Each structure stands twice: as C-alpha cells, then as structure tokens.
Amino acid sequence: MRRIIENSDREFLGRLHRLGRSTVQQICDELNVTATAVRQRLVRLQSGGFVVRDVVREGRGRPHHVYRITQAARRELGDNYGDLALILWRELQGIDDLDLKSRVEERVRDAMIAQFGGEMSDLELGERFDQLAAALTQRGFDVEVDHSQALPILRENNCPYHELADEDRGICEMEEDVFGQVLGVPVKLTRCCLEGHGCCEFELAEAAPAGAAT
Numbered sequence: 533m534r535r536i537i538e539n540s541d542r543e544f545l546g547r548l549h550r551l552g553r554s555t556v557q558q559i560c561d562e563l564n565v566t567a568t569a570v571r572q573r574l575v576r577l578q579s580g581g582f583v584v585r586d587v588v589r590e591g592r593g594r595p596h597h598v599y600r601i602t603q604a605a606r607r608e609l610g611d612n613y614g615d616l617a618l619i620l621w622r623e624l625q626g627i628d629d630l631d632l633k634s635r636v637e638e639r640v641r642d643a644m645i646a647q648f649g650g651e652m653s654d655l656e657l658g659e660r661f662d663q664l665a666a667a668l669t670q671r672g673f674d675v676e677v678d679h680s681q682a683l684p685i686l687r688e689n690n691c692p693y694h695e696l697a698d699e700d701r702g703i704c705e706m707e708e709d710v711f712g713q714v715l716g717v718p719v720k721l722t723r724c725c726l727e728g729h730g731c732c733e734f735e736l737a738e739a740a741p742a743g744a745a746t
Contacts (some may be wrong), residue, residue: 538555541573541576541577541582542561542608542609542702544573544577545577545582545583545601545605545608545609547559547562547563548583548599548600548601548610549601549606549609550607552600552601553586553588553598553599553600554598554600555596555597555598555599556570556571556574556597556599559574559599559691570729572598577605581602581604582601582602582605582608583599583600583601583602583605584599584600584602584711585597585598585599586598586599587598587602617693617696618695618696620698621696621703622699622700624636624637624640625700625702634711637706640706641706641709641710641713643736644706644710645710645713645714647667647671648667648668648671648710648711648714649663649664649667649714650714652714652715652716653665657683657684657717658677658684658710660714660715660716661677661684661686661715662684662685662719664711664714664715665677665686668688671690672692673688673690673692674688674689674690675687675688675689678687678733679722681733683736684732685733685735686719686733686735687731687732687733687734688731688732688734689730689731690725690731691724691725691726691732693707694725694726697726698745701726704721704724704726707721708721708734710721712737717736717737718736718737718738719734719735719736719737720734720735720736720737721733722734722735
C-alpha cells in the first residue's frame with residue numbers, strides 16, 4: 533500500500549536527507565526546533581517506514597543514535613510526476629494519426645484497468661465499488677464509497693488529475709471509462725471538483741441525473 537505523507541513531513545525528510553545520518557541534536561540545530569518536536573516527528577516517520585534509527589558505537593563512549601531516511605522516503609521525495617504526466621497527455625492529444633492515437637489511448641486505458649484490479653463482474657455491485665475504492669486508496673487516491681443511497685457512489689475527495697483535467701476534460705472521460713470497465717457497469721461523473729464541487733462523484737450511468745457533469 534502506498535503511504536501518504538504531509539508536505540511538512542516531506543520537507544523534513546528532504547532536510548534529513550541532505551544532512552545524512554544525524555543525531556536528534558543535529559536535526560534540532562538544522563531545523564531550529566525543539567528536541568521534543570523532532571522526536572515526535574521521527575517516531576511517526578519511523579512507524580511509516582520513512583526513517584530508521586541506527587546505533588553508533590565510537591571508542592569507549594556511550595553508544596548514541598543517528599537517524600537516516602529509508603529507500604521508501606527516497607522514492608517519496610522523487611515522486612513528482614505531475615509535470616511529466618501533463619507533457620505526455622499533451623503529446624498524446626497532439627498525435628495527428630487518429631488510428632495511432634486511438635491505439636495508444638486504448639493501451640493507456642487497459643493499463644489503468646489492470647492497475648486498479650481488472651474486472652470484478654463476479655462480485656456484488658457494492659462489493660465491486662468497495663474493491664475499486666480499496667485499489668485506488670492503495671495507489672494514493674483519497675476516495676470513499678457512499679452506500680447511503682439505493683446505489684453506491686464512488687467519491688474522490690480530491691481530483692487526482694486536477695491540472696490535467698483543468699486543461700483537457702478528456703482525462704475525466706477516460707476515468708469514467710476505466711471505472712466502468714473495472715466495475716462491469718457504465719458510470720458517469722455527476723459531481724466534479726472543476727465545477728466547484730468539493731469532490732468528484734461517480735454513479736451508475738442509468739442513475740445519473742439530467743444535466744450532470746460530463
């Protein structure tokens with residue numbers, strides 16, 4: 533499961549990475565914060581697998597602890613694909629050969645379907661929504677399923693492709709298609725962050741109200 537960290541933790545990890553293996557006091561001096569605050573953050577990041585503590589024994593003195601970031605933290609610090617995704621999407625939309633463009637889009641769609649678990653037609657409808665939400669959460673999406681209505685609603689609390697969708701709503705259509713393929717039923721985007729709503733919501737297409745977002 534992909535772990536999600538706050539921007540303040542990301543900045544902390546970046547500073548610790550530049551410092552290298554450091555004691556609590558060295559980190560305090562670098563960040564100009566209290567030892568209590570540093571220890572609390574280190575404990576939280578250790579529990580998430582982003583920081584490890586090593587014991588250092590030098591000479592006859594008492595052993596002391598130093599902290600360093602993990603490989604998971606390095607991946608998190610390097611996880612900045614937004615600009616690349618936007619460039620690739622623009623290039624895809626700029627392909628003049630319509631047949632080639634269609635084939636590339638189909639490959640992207642199939643890859644996304646596989647990434648979110650493939651088809652789930654053997655499960656009950658509500659279970660399919662829950663399983664898709666779990667797969668999305670593992671990929672870092674902030675999603676939930678609303679079972680309070682007659683039919684389930686998949687809710688994205690934050691648009692995962694905000695900059696892309698702001699430029700080209702085609703990504704929203706692809707997401708609709710991907711979710712529909714995974715769930716085995718057509719779905720429709722009925723609420724959209726780009727239209728001022730606080731979330732994006734996907735419902736069964738036949739249950740979508742008139743005038744819903746596309």
